[in-house]
Amino acid sequence: MDGVYVIQKHAARTLHYDFRLEVGGTLKSWAVPKGPSLNPAHKRLAVQVEDHDLRHADFEGKIGAGRYGAGNVIIWDRGTYEAIPPPTDDLSIDVRLEHGVLEFRLYGEKLKGRWRLVKIKQKERDWLLIKGNDEYASRTGDILRDRPESVVSGR
Numbered sequence: 023m024d025g026v027y028v029i030q031k032h033a034a035r036t037l038h039y040d041f042r043l044e045v046g047g048t049l050k051s052w053a054v055p056k057g058p059s060l061n062p063a064h065k066r067l068a069v070q071v072e073d074h075d076l077r078h079a080d081f082e083g084k085i086g087a088g089r090y091g092a093g094n095v096i097i098w099d100r101g102t103y104e105a106i107p108p109p110t111d112d113l114s115i116d117v118r119l120e121h122g123v124l125e126f127r128l129y130g131e132k133l134k135g136r137w138r139l140v141k142i143k144q145k146e147r148d149w150l151l152i153k154g155n156d157e158y159a160s161r162t163g164d165i166l167r168d169r170p171e172s173v174v175s176g177r
């Protein structure tokens with residue numbers, strides 16, 4: 023079963039990329055300070071933050087001054103994902119998140135192929151976001167620099 027996948031580039035007090043996956047009708051969310059990398063050798067810190075409403079996947083615009091997360095948001099990438107292997111009753115995505123390892127395939131406009139989120143032991147909210155070794159991996163270039171634009175508005 024596919025779920026929604028979105029990354030929102032968020033120019034808050036510090037720029038970060040909010041990585042979100044639809045799980046059980048909500049958006050599980052991680053703030054990735056350095057953003058994703060196509061290089062499998064790069065382990066990008068992904069700090070789990072509160073779940074967001076599914077509707078937030080469509081949000082692009084300005085969060086007003088004084089509000090939490092104030093700053094500009096663009097939809098940097100979006101599409102769908104599927105967990106690897108497909109979820110079962112015994113091994114749901116929630117259970118995998120509890121265990122601290124989730125592998126998945128992204129079908130975004132910019133990010134594709136295999137990825138994984140791995141929890142850092144002893145750290146309650148800190149995970150690593152890592153590109154899998156496949157035909158979409160790249161050890162050269164910088165997807166954040168090469169493709170800075172919104173996939174919705176082109177901004």
Ligand code: MN
Binds near residue numbers: 032034040091
């Ligand atoms: Mn954010």
